[in-house]
Amino acid sequence: MKHILMKGNEALAEAAIRAGCRFYSGYPITPQTEILEYMSWRMEEVGGEYVQTESELSGINMLLGAAAAGARVIATSAGPGFTLFQEGISYIVAADLPAVIVDVMRYGNGLGDVGQSQGDYWQLTRGGGHGDYRTIVLAPNSVQENADLAYLAFDLAEKYRHPVLIGSDAAIGQMVEKVELPEMIEHDIDKYDWSIKGCKKGDEQKKITNRSYYMDNYDTYLINKYKEMELNEQRWEAMQIEDADIVIVSYGISSRVCIEAVEAARAQGMKLGLIRPITLWPFPVNAFKDISADCKALMTVEMNILGQMVEDVVLATGNKYPVYSYATVKEVPETGIIIEKAKDILEGKGV
């Protein structure tokens, strides 16, 4: 397979198609609209279904129907539109349905703006809708990962009968890079024993609803499902953390600069390391076990106002190290400033 040049959003869309996804619902919103546009012609080409719905609310509930009918399904949005998905995500969790749902993060509260940011971390990792639930959240940091993680998301959704979220961002979605696309597979909509097909005489009726209505010990079932995800699905990339004085924690577009910062700092004799969560949930707590006892501090580098990932890092390290945050909100962090911040921490000045 050759590499080709592709925009992040389009690579994600094509990877979904190649994972056997044949149902898309969505609504135009920047910076994810290229996914919708791509799906509008590509689904037709492969005999799938594309619906530009009247709202994200309708779209996510339409997707629920297609998922319950056994199809591999995807819906994509950004910021305000992703919020409208939350009703359906909670219902999809409650009914144990596989689905892939994408938030191409944009800036801000309310309308915010169309540019890059990473302000939806809490919404992505804390449930986001009503009730208490978790979802696997994949955070790509390149066009290649937009494709690879979208492809993987369908398998994970199917494995756990659970929605899987992809927390991409405007920069990753809009940039053009080389990508190697995964192979095309076909999905059989009749393969599940739980999906609705029509109730034959003598068969058990399929009731797609809140599983707690018909299951004993649903609470334990759900807790165990999440334990299994935490055990099996932590994904991360680590870079020189064993001897690092400062470990940066960063994901998505921000993490790309951090890789450069670690290299530049090491060249100057400064021991920086990096943990890049690829799953934002389950948060890759196992990655933090390899940090040296002599490490002085950790610092999240993320693009939001409040430093949303800090508390997960504190939890992952059990308060063993001070945790700082360098949060840039709208601008991609700069290598030089990351190194300056790390120096400030080492000199006891804080960030």
Next chain:
Amino acid sequence: MKIKAPESISFAETSFCPGCGHGIVARLIGEVAEEMGLTEKLLTTIDVACSSLNIDTWRFDTIMAAHGRPIPTATGIKKVRKENPVLAYIGDGAAYSIGISETMYGAIRNDNVMVIVVNNGVYGMTGGQMAPTTLEGQKTTSSKAGRDLSKTGNPFDIVKAIGQFDIAYLARGSVGNASDIRKTKKYIRKAFEKHMNNEGYCLVEILSPCPTNVNLGMTPVKCAERVDTVMADYYKTGEYVDKGGNI
């Protein structure tokens, strides 16, 4: 006395109130499906609240969708299972208030699904609050002096809303009396036939009694009489969109 019902009716214990119309509508759907040989193929979506009780009283594979969303959820099923008949079953609060956008857009896209709207003029499960279909002056727990149109606008009439749309079928029936029940079954049958013929959006609204809540509580008999008179005066029954064919 032996009670006969279609295969698809389960006789499971139910919490429908005495005098409620939902059971009649469910039975009509079951009868039509059976007569057309579709019992083993029909896929349904139901709304929350009273509509949701059908998940146990019928045997069709069923999705209990979010409030107001059974129509797009049904469309989602139909998109990927084109060989199956798909029916969305909802109340008037779901169809005409929280789900009005979904009801309209199903019609605008002419989605290939059947929609049954059970219109009883109140929010039943939550205890009888004012619905979009509550009539002028009708007392509910959230309009205790009677519905005041100067504040709420007029009761919603689906025929006025989508009666001119390019959809396959629009009819309004009633389960207030035996004659109307027979007529309503024909409307449902016609919706099924058009649906199996892939003609597009078929919506049948059905006027139905809610003795527990209408006028803050009525006897089942009085409530059924009210459906035939007060309700049917405002919400005229009949067929409104029918591209070809006769009953």
